[in-house]
Amino acid sequence: MYRVGIDVGGTNTDAVVLQGKTVLAGVKASTTEDVTSGVIEALEKVIEASGIDRQRIGAVMIGTTHFTNAVIERRHMEEVAAIRLGLPSGAGLPPMVDWPDDVREIVGNHGYQVRGGYEFDGREISPLDEDEIVRIAGDIRAKGLKAAAVTCVFSGINDAMEQRTKEILQQHCPGLPVVMSKDIGRHGLLARESAAIMNASLLSLADRTVAAFGKALETAGITAPFYITQNDGTLMAADVVRGFPVLTFASGPTNSMRGAAFLTGIKDAVVVDVGGTTSDVGSLSHGFPRQASTTVDIGGVRTNFRMPDVFSIGLGGGSLVVETDKGVTIGPKSVGYRVRQDAICFGGKTLTATDIAVASGKADMGDAGLLAGLDPSLVEAAAKKIDAMLEACVERSRISSTPVPVIAVGGGSILMPDKIGDLDVIRPDNFAVANAVGAAIAQISGETDRVFSLIDGRTRESALAEAEAEAREKAIAAGALAETLEVIEREDTPLAYLPGNATRIHVKVVGEMGGHGG
């Protein structure tokens, strides 16, 4: 059986076919507005290039930066109601208080604080103010908001108020998608709330995108199941993504780092993935992306997902190069997937970072002749600026002053110089499709998250072991190889308000997908 990995970026849609540990073929196509035709093109190209029989494709793994890019570029995000249950606590720090102003404006800044919430021991801070929820429902209808996010203080201990709020909202606004924070994040109100709000604002985009993927595979006559990669480098069923697009947020960097490690065999390095719109920089340590220890910024918004520690900047192959009276600026606006039409070297009218790379002799693509009219001092200034931006983010991601190689991957990595400061830059074979390779080798996970009663001789240790065994079973049933399984999350929260010494246990294990042979 073959595995197909597809990476749908802002600019390019890449596809690879893997047989065991061998990359049979890797191709690039342009991402299209409808997503579907780009995926079909990439699939057809890679099937042709590898010469495989499409019936023997065992699984298709899709990684996408669509949702992250939406937040970074402040596009396709819809206005949502951000409802917090917890008054009179926390009144001074309203929802989205620590967001950058522009993102807060884009999601409409419809923050509501309502009486409700729980204490740590399950008692109510205040009874839920249901009349206020009804009033907010009216507001949602009047403003025409497309979704709501509900975050209750201590919803990890008791989710009843979030459930009830969802019920009331949907009674008064039939069909309104309501995201409950308990499904998205962990302990820590602000970060969990922010993730729930971003998730709600991306639901329509998620719906369209997943539908487009399904249609593409169907059109290409592929019947194998398809998965989408999430933050921790594991796969989730495509339908789950419709409800939880934020869980894919860091999958792009995870895939490119895992892909870079797979392609080079290097275990410690800084990985720079230059796409069409953004560059992601992270560190590989012992072959795995270094995890952020606490919180991670997405487009300036603080979240507490388990994610690789990646720094993103708005610099990619399609970034606009603009001369201002204060000097030249690069990005964050980008022509994205239209670079092959809009960039000057491809006959377009927009000056992009790719044009600068071609004009300064770093890259050979399009028609360099079309750039003859560019002011050489502008080219030089822009090239310098691009180098400085890349160097700054490599410096930021570097974890020690010991020199490690920089692995350059991604279609836009033509922008990378041969050296960054004192560090050598390595470009592996198939560097341009490292993301798709990372998606193709994504891992399978199994998860347990439920309440255990520590009575009748069951101890915390035996309950944790039980939970781990369950998670392992689920992972193996989903296709993971037992001997590769590894625990990545293990958390227990005693639920003081429940009788029977109840504790909530969350264990997640991951492992390699089986069936590498064939």
Added chain:
Amino acid sequence: MLQEFPEENIEPLATGAWILGTGGGGNPYISTLNLRRLYAEGRRVQIIDPMDLADDDMVAVVSKMGAPLVGQERLSDPVHLARAVEVMEDYLGKPFRAIMSVEIGGSNALSSFLAGAMLDRPVVNADAMGRAYPEAQMTSFAIGNLPMFPLSLVDIRDNEVIVTRAASWKWMERISRKVCTEVGSTAATCKAPRSGREVKDWGIHYTVTKATELGRAVIEARARHDDPVKAVLDHEGGKQLFRGKIVDVVRETTGGFLRGKTVIEGIDADKGSRMELAFQNEWAVAFRDSQPVAMTPDLLCLLDTVSGGAIGTESVRYGQRVTVVALPAPELLTTPAGIAAVGPRAFGYDIEFTSVFP
């Protein structure tokens, strides 16, 4: 002489305070957001040198009381800290000259700043612990045997409590903790008022400056790609105890405290060993392969190996790469009276205090 505390010092103060919190005191992030909002409204904090206090000046000692885990969900509001001070002023019938934090460790480092900004009163460059501790009797004022009453406590629901008298520091702790637990394990308090003389004699001095400079050293080391853990050790004259990966965390929120332990599996030079850190809001004792190797009042800090940032007892989780370091305690805490108040026996460990700093 008052000195304005500039906005750009907020971040270094929070970073340094979080390290000096020795795992407790709560992550200062929420307090930082609150303080930034007050600065954005145009409010400012002035710092006063403890030695500039007149002997008969009255100083309010503020703190947010409770379990740090709770503070991450039930976000604090500076209104309540200010209210606790006002309740105390009403009770005493006289105004405070200045405000100080009971502890420089964790989010309470900023409590005096929040109350000070709200009430336009200067903040004293001192605290009563030089770190963070979970209980009222674990302060330099308690070690100095100063009076422990009255105390005011304010919650989010308009409940206001004044403990007018208590038989001892321990009784004050028991009574106020009971009330705190009842209102949700988080409350704003104004502890027994201190005279300028008492602050000069028994306060731990210049800890606002110490936390700010420690934080700045870490932030600058990160920017230079130097090892920020080493920056902490160098700045404080500390010792590295262990490096590894978190493999287990056991937590229990009981009696208004977060108790438990975290287990670290060694890497590099510590490969093959395990370290267990026992905590009661703060890291209290470090056991290496079951043997106690470091303990309170030495400051035990769990740091992110890469960023050098502190990891709290409420945010430590499976898989984190960490370094355990010990920093020297304020001198007062290592005196016999200090060890009686905050040594390992005060936390229920029948161990003789041995400092890692001979």
